[in-house]
Amino acid sequence: MKNIVLLIFTFLQSLSGFSQSSDLPQVSVKANEFIVNNKPFVMRGLNTSDPEKLSNQGHWDLAYFEAMKSWGANVVRFPVHPAAWRRVGKEKYLKLLDEGVLLARSQKMYVIIDWHSIGNLRTEMYQAEGYETTQKETFEFWRTMAKHFKGNNTVAFFEIFNEPTTYNGELGTCSWQDWKRLNEEIIGIIRAHGNTAIPLVAGFNWAYDLTEIASEPINAEGIGYVSHPYPQKRPKPWEEKWTKDWGFVKEKYPLILTEIGFAGAEEKGAHVPVISDESYGEAIMKYCDTKNISWVVWVFDPSWAPSLFSNWNYDLTRHGVFFKKALMERKDK
Amino acid sequence: MKNIVLLIFTFLQSLSGFSQSSDLPQVSVKANEFIVNNKPFVMRGLNTSDPEKLSNQGHWDLAYFEAMKSWGANVVRFPVHPAAWRRVGKEKYLKLLDEGVLLARSQKMYVIIDWHSIGNLRTEMYQAEGYETTQKETFEFWRTMAKHFKGNNTVAFFEIFNEPTTYNGELGTCSWQDWKRLNEEIIGIIRAHGNTAIPLVAGFNWAYDLTEIASEPINAEGIGYVSHPYPQKRPKPWEEKWTKDWGFVKEKYPLILTEIGFAGAEEKGAHVPVISDESYGEAIMKYCDTKNISWVVWVFDPSWAPSLFSNWNYDLTRHGVFFKKALMERKDK
Amino acid sequence: MKNIVLLIFTFLQSLSGFSQSSDLPQVSVKANEFIVNNKPFVMRGLNTSDPEKLSNQGHWDLAYFEAMKSWGANVVRFPVHPAAWRRVGKEKYLKLLDEGVLLARSQKMYVIIDWHSIGNLRTEMYQAEGYETTQKETFEFWRTMAKHFKGNNTVAFFEIFNEPTTYNGELGTCSWQDWKRLNEEIIGIIRAHGNTAIPLVAGFNWAYDLTEIASEPINAEGIGYVSHPYPQKRPKPWEEKWTKDWGFVKEKYPLILTEIGFAGAEEKGAHVPVISDESYGEAIMKYCDTKNISWVVWVFDPSWAPSLFSNWNYDLTRHGVFFKKALMERKDK
Numbered sequence A, B, C: 001m002k003n004i005v006l007l008i009f010t011f012l013q014s015l016s017g018f019s020q021s022s023d024l025p026q027v028s029v030k031a032n033e034f035i036v037n038n039k040p041f042v043m044r045g046l047n048t049s050d051p052e053k054l055s056n057q058g059h060w061d062l063a064y065f066e067a068m069k070s071w072g073a074n075v076v077r078f079p080v081h082p083a084a085w086r087r088v089g090k091e092k093y094l095k096l097l098d099e100g101v102l103l104a105r106s107q108k109m110y111v112i113i114d115w116h117s118i119g120n121l122r123t124e125m126y127q128a129e130g131y132e133t134t135q136k137e138t139f140e141f142w143r144t145m146a147k148h149f150k151g152n153n154t155v156a157f158f159e160i161f162n163e164p165t166t167y168n169g170e171l172g173t174c175s176w177q178d179w180k181r182l183n184e185e186i187i188g189i190i191r192a193h194g195n196t197a198i199p200l201v202a203g204f205n206w207a208y209d210l211t212e213i214a215s216e217p218i219n220a221e222g223i224g225y226v227s228h229p230y231p232q233k234r235p236k237p238w239e240e241k242w243t244k245d246w247g248f249v250k251e252k253y254p255l256i257l258t259e260i261g262f263a264g265a266e267e268k269g270a271h272v273p274v275i276s277d278e279s280y281g282e283a284i285m286k287y288c289d290t291k292n293i294s295w296v297v298w299v300f301d302p303s304w305a306p307s308l309f310s311n312w313n314y315d316l317t318r319h320g321v322f323f324k325k326a327l328m329e330r331k332d333k
């Protein structure tokens, strides 16, 4: 009995410990950089799996966030799947997010909230059931986020829509003007609430391609752009293609690769477009280092792919070995 | 037992009494006036609360309509909340409206049916849950009204959408062209049914602002425009601002203020933008008298605000004292 | 017991009999003709009623398809009502369609899958409850069809939307540009899946009027156009009006009348616009023969109108007498 009391006491202490952490300094945008304390700040971190999944499995907790911190992350990305959002319900999901934000803050890591849909928001057709949403639901999600996290610096980024794609036309059409308007509508909704989180905007081809930004950038100041340059999006050598497809954006705007990663062809969960090896890791790290590009590795979960570890003892995959080292080497730089 | 039979008999008589009232003369539009029997006719009356609420509380009855008539009203406005419409269901809600229309007719009062939503019909985002609707539901509501009340002169007005607002951008954007198109679509639906009720169109800023009408009026003949000039929409003195914001419309089109009213700061239900005093009443009455502008006071219910009376004995509020007198003084003018 | 075993065995044999039929030759488009085996091919056939209805009544079977074949049909049209699609559910309805396609193939008849809605797909307002759908559901229906029947030559036609109509404005507006865009979106979705079924596009006025095609044809190669020239759409004499309204299209594009038919004024189910007599049959047959226009008679069901037969003994109506003969006379031409 004493032990349980002690345990509860310790738990509550740790809880009040992280819940009392003071907020992080505001992240803002200046020219082509994210800025913290008046200095350019490169975000480097990790994707969690869906908070619903982690919570159901008992891993939406301090240990999980301490593990991410121990790898050297300064940012974590929460992929909120529309189907999970509906399944859990707004009030309970907000509690999950609140917990995650407090846990991240306690570890001095920023949070990206990511509306994790894949497909065509214009026609409302999606790649699979878990990504199903509507324009209305997407607008309301950001309305809710904007209102709920107003004034919260830890929630530094709102990633409007994970991976826009028409699936080569199977999901209908979406012009860049259509996509631009939808993003601008949502940025407007967020900012009308006085929320200063930085909106992150992705391009077509599953958030790979930002070429349209050259001629028709999003009509909003203070935002960042996103690419997901998985290894098989282009054949090697990558660098010139990356610059042409999305890297050029960093000359004018902040850029964050909110999903990178690889899986060896022999590994569990290997699938197009992620199959590659450490050479991809070397290339993308060198590319980002040279241009001060932020990045977030996918995914800190043993059952989603490409996994950074293979079980809840955190035994590392090849992917995990590479990016744990990459994060550690760049910690506090 | 005899008494009950007598009671029922009396009730049925009264019922058949009002249900046999012949219809009122048609209201039409000529230049900038509503016309009845070939003469300009100024509508002056009262807002009921939602028929669902009144029915649930046992007040959707002859006594209620006689009370409104006894104040001098020649028009009553029924605010149909989309959530109530869904909750009650189409068939039963139509019965409520039929009852209300027969009761109004028996008292020789015209009816405005008002789709009582508040928000942005383009993005389908609303101020609160009771106002949630869709473009489709709104179109279908008017299709139903147009079909059901075709040939019924008592139902003289269809107020398309109570209070359009983007809530300062929190509900996304809606251009005047967007709003114009939505109204024109609905007017087209109504008229395709051969229904001759007069469509009433509101402007932005919670139905306050009609400035866009100067350059881009709704493309339809025979309609009226609406403003809800609550006292705190502008600081005193009001008159010049009113003329600039919505009063100028009366030079070319019929104009009806379908919600006016005030609550003393000390009164129950006082809230922005209705807090004021009798000076507001004096000003708006003088303004309307000068320009032959129609008006409908909000609201003939003791628990909605600003209330005209404070309980079902019809004990008057300050607001009620003022506007009962105002109506009585203008009766039959 | 032996008899039952024998019966089952026979049934399975017949089933495997038709299910093993090899596929039909591909239908394609060249200039203004449908092409089979490199030669122009005129489709002449019959509309089934909704597969859900036939299945519920035990008639979605070989006997039914043999009957249609025995009349001389080379094509059958399946009208999939959106409400039936939802009621039955995607998986089970696909099974119904698979059965129908195998049965049609066994009889060497092509299949038109028809999304049998009536109304305005832009405003999502419809003529009656069974026709209710959304743009999203319509897109998803064709996505499902395109994926499911890819490579299946028997399913030679996808008729995108049965009868577009604004019901004289009661269902709101739809410009030709709106309608064109919706069709082009759906054709794009179908073809992105690599499905080569021929999309069929209808015009306004319940699929009667194709005049817009003259100046603004659908922007897609290899499609066919549809008209439903029921007798009362125009007064006699019809021929000049038909040419002006839809027949001119055949000069440049393949044309198929996916619904024709008549009912004597005295017959069950006679309704506008189908009331006429054999003179209509003569006129439309002569018109189609002259121009090589394809046609499909409505409807091979005794309880839908105009019925080709009056009971499940296939006792013919006047309509049935006429068109059974018309089909037989043109068999294999």
Ligand SMILES: [Mg+2]
Pocket (backbone or CB within 6 Å): A163, A259
């Ligand atoms: Mg991904």
Ligand SMILES: [Mg+2]
Pocket (backbone or CB within 6 Å): B026, B151, B152, B153, B195, B196, B197
């Ligand atoms: Mg009338």
Ligand SMILES: [Mg+2]
Pocket (backbone or CB within 6 Å): B163, B259
């Ligand atoms: Mg109001």
Ligand SMILES: [Mg+2]
Pocket (backbone or CB within 6 Å): C026, C151, C152, C153, C195, C196, C197
């Ligand atoms: Mg084929």
Ligand SMILES: [Mg+2]
Pocket (backbone or CB within 6 Å): C163, C259
């Ligand atoms: Mg039909």
